[in-house]
Amino acid sequence: MRGAVLNAPGDVRVVDRGQPKLVEPTDAVVRLSAACVCGSDLWPYRGIETVDGPAPMGHEYVGVVEEVGEQVTTIRPGQFVVGSFFASDNTCENCRAGYQTSCVNRVPMGALGTQAEYLRVPLADGTLVATPGQPADDLVPSLLAASDVLGTGWFGAVAAQAAPGKTVAVVGDGAVGLLGVLAARQLGAERIIAMSRHESRQNLAREFGATDVVAERGDEGVARIKELTDGLGAHSVIEAVGTQESMMQAIRATRPGGHVGYVGVSHDVALPGAELFFSHVHLHGGPAPVRQYLPELIDLIWNRKINPGRVFDLELPLEKAAEAYQAMDERRAIKVLLRP
Amino acid sequence: MRGAVLNAPGDVRVVDRGQPKLVEPTDAVVRLSAACVCGSDLWPYRGIETVDGPAPMGHEYVGVVEEVGEQVTTIRPGQFVVGSFFASDNTCENCRAGYQTSCVNRVPMGALGTQAEYLRVPLADGTLVATPGQPADDLVPSLLAASDVLGTGWFGAVAAQAAPGKTVAVVGDGAVGLLGVLAARQLGAERIIAMSRHESRQNLAREFGATDVVAERGDEGVARIKELTDGLGAHSVIEAVGTQESMMQAIRATRPGGHVGYVGVSHDVALPGAELFFSHVHLHGGPAPVRQYLPELIDLIWNRKINPGRVFDLELPLEKAAEAYQAMDERRAIKVLLRP
Structure with missing residues (x-):
């Protein structure tokens, strides 16, 4: 089958990779309907994380179950499924x-590489969540978003304790930050301040529920958040970048007793x-x-209460994965969907 | 009046200092019944924090109100009061x-220096909490502990979300760590692991409610906590030291999803x-x-439900403050009470 690999920083290729097969009796094999490139894929692409190439790439996925191992009891061939970027048994004490x-x-899952035609999913019963039926085509991007960026933005909002009456600020205007805005809105936040300098992302943030946009960053961004919050800072700040600057911006923009997610x-x-x-x-x-959030998120998407798939502003065939990485690296695209 | 000052690292003296007077109409002046030396006083004493001596020392205090400013409405002369190490209005949004x-x-309050005969307390209505009456002598050490070390251990336990069903580990066997054990017990924790190598402190930890004692520290201490918790780590860890080693020990001893206070x-x-x-x-x-906790803590002490004053294992007259610092610096005493 065809699948993307990263040979070295900046060098993504789609090559013939071995056809995934059942290895453990708890595995499933899934034929992927869509995959995508994540902001975190850019770290090795940019050479900031070391790569021991050729490395399979991608950890977000939706698709149709082809085959399951003999110990798999709840997932069945033919189901449309969504999984997360870590396979998990969903029964241990941490789960x-x-x-x-x-x-x-x-x-x-990044080690298995989901930017491909097929995927082996370990611990299928614990990992995969089936949709109520085969989804309409226009729901596929949103279901794919649930696999990581929506679920990640959601966790950020939960960790920041976004809730009614709260002012939530979001540091980072990538797909996760934008979906953090959507999550904060769903969780009932009163005021949501998106921090973004890019007009298209500002617009999407507003569509997702941002009530204010702050274009400044760093100390100026913090000062602006304080101006908007009686000098105290936001109750909740979602940090969705991962750098020293963004973490300090998040911590400094939060009031005493407030929560950084x-x-x-x-x-x-x-x-x-x-x-x-x-x-x-x-x-x-x-x-x-x-x-943890997949059942709830799939339900919201299935019933068209939320449309997180809006973060995909470019769609390419899997064969053009290299172009997808380039577009995200140069911030020409928020997030690129790949069709195997 | 007489009061302690730190001239330079290691050089504490009791000298004549100006008699505290009302400055703001929201002030009170308190005649101190007892004061004490805090673990945090040792940082400048040891020269780890810079000192611009002679600096008044101490920030823990209980005593009898002498005089109040004209805008003070709830605190009255003659009351026995406990205050915290920061004066606060108790009305702003953060309060x-x-x-x-x-x-x-x-x-x-450290800038005003409570290791003295008298003390000016700003924002008296917000800061001071009066006891139900004049306390019995044997309650004074416990009420003094409430001023900082008990309240601090309590906050550590609350921040670590100590609660029924939880395993709580405590890093640090100073007065704060020991009172973190007491707080975790009061908050209903199922299992409380005190980390201590000193027999007298281990004994006091057990008296305060520790169910287990771990003498190892660092990586070995973390491994021991994991052994005691099915390999997962404690649900809650109270960190009561403030060094890189103690923070990493606390973080590493906590299970995923657990809380470090x-x-x-x-x-x-x-x-x-x-x-x-x-x-x-x-x-x-x-x-x-x-x-925040003073009314509840005073109530527990007044009704003899807890005896946090047990952390004072040495009592000296104020004039011997230098000896008090020495005893704590050399870990000969857990905490020293000073009588003005």
Whole structure:
């Protein structure tokens, strides 16, 4: 089958890769309907994370189950399924606590590479959630968004305790940040401040529920958030970038006792203890336990209550994966959908 | 009046200082019944924090109100009062949110120096809490503990979400850590693991409610906590030291989705972003909003439900403040009570 690999920084190719097969009796094999490129795929693409190429790429996926192992009991061939970027058993104590991305048996899907025609999914019963039926074509992008960026933005909003009466600020205007806006809106936040300098992203943020847009960043951005919040800072801040600057912007924009939900994959970040101590903020985040939210998110999408697929502003055939990476790297596209 | 000052690292003296007077109409002047030396006083004493001596010392206090300013309405001369280490108006939005140590009008009591005979307390109505009457002598140490170390341990336990069914670990066996054990017990924790290598402190931890004691520290201490918790880590960890080692020990001893409550004043700490991200812990802490808890803590002490004054294992006259600092610096005493 065909699948994308990263050979070296900047060098993505679609090549013939081995056909995925059942390995464990708890596996499923899925024929992918759509995949996509994630902001976190850009870290190795840009050479900021080391690559030992050729490495299979991609960790977001939706598709139709082809085959299941003999111990799989709830997932059946023919079902349309959505999974998250970590396979999880959904039965261990960490899973039951709602942290499926810290499952004691977790398997990173990025190592299997979902930018491809087919995919082996470990721990299929714990990992995959089937939709109520075969989805209409226009629902596929939204279901694909649920696989990571929607679930990640949602976790960011939950970790930041977005809720009625709260002012929520969002640092980062990539797909995750924008869907953090959507999540904060769904969770009932009173005021949602999107931090973005890009008009198209500002517009999408407003469509998703942002009530205010702040174009400034860093110290100026923090000052602007404080101006909008009686000098105190936001109750909740979603951090969706993962750099030192974005983390400090998030912490400083949060009022004492407020909550920072950070979901940008952390790169070269060192948080100054004394500043954090005196900030009085709550800090929570990490790899989003998307599996926890999938049933609820699929339901919202299926019933057309939310349209997170709007973050895909470019669609390409899988064979053009290299072009997809380029478009996202140059910020010409928010997020690119790939059709195998 | 007489009061302690720090001239330079290691050089504490009791000298004649100006008699405190009402300055603002919201002030009170209190004749101190007892004061004490805090673990955080040791940072400047050891030269780790810079001192611009002679600096008045101490920020914990109980005593009898001598005089109040004309705008003070709830506090009256003759009352026995307990206050926290930050004066706070208790009416601003941060105070109402329960973060009185981030009061927009806060005044650090350490700058006024409570290791003395008399003390000016700003924002008296917001800061001071009167006891139901004049306390019995044996209650005074416990009421003094409420002024900081008990309230701080309590906040650590609340921030770590100690609760029924939870396993709580405590990093640090100073007065705050020991009272974190007491707080976790009061909050109903099922299992409380005190981390301590000192027998007298281990014994006091057990008296306060510790069910287990772990003598190992660092990576070995973390491994021991994991052994005791099915390999997952504690649900809740109270950090009561403030160093890089203690913070990492706390974070690593916490299970995914668990809570670290950190109350040791942070010194030269830099938290690695990626490790924190993948740890999935909640992090909350800072200067404890002791004022929030004072009414409840005073009630528990008054009714002899708790005896936090047990942390004072040495009592000296104020004139011997230098000896008090020495005893704590050399860890010969857990905490020293000073009688003016």
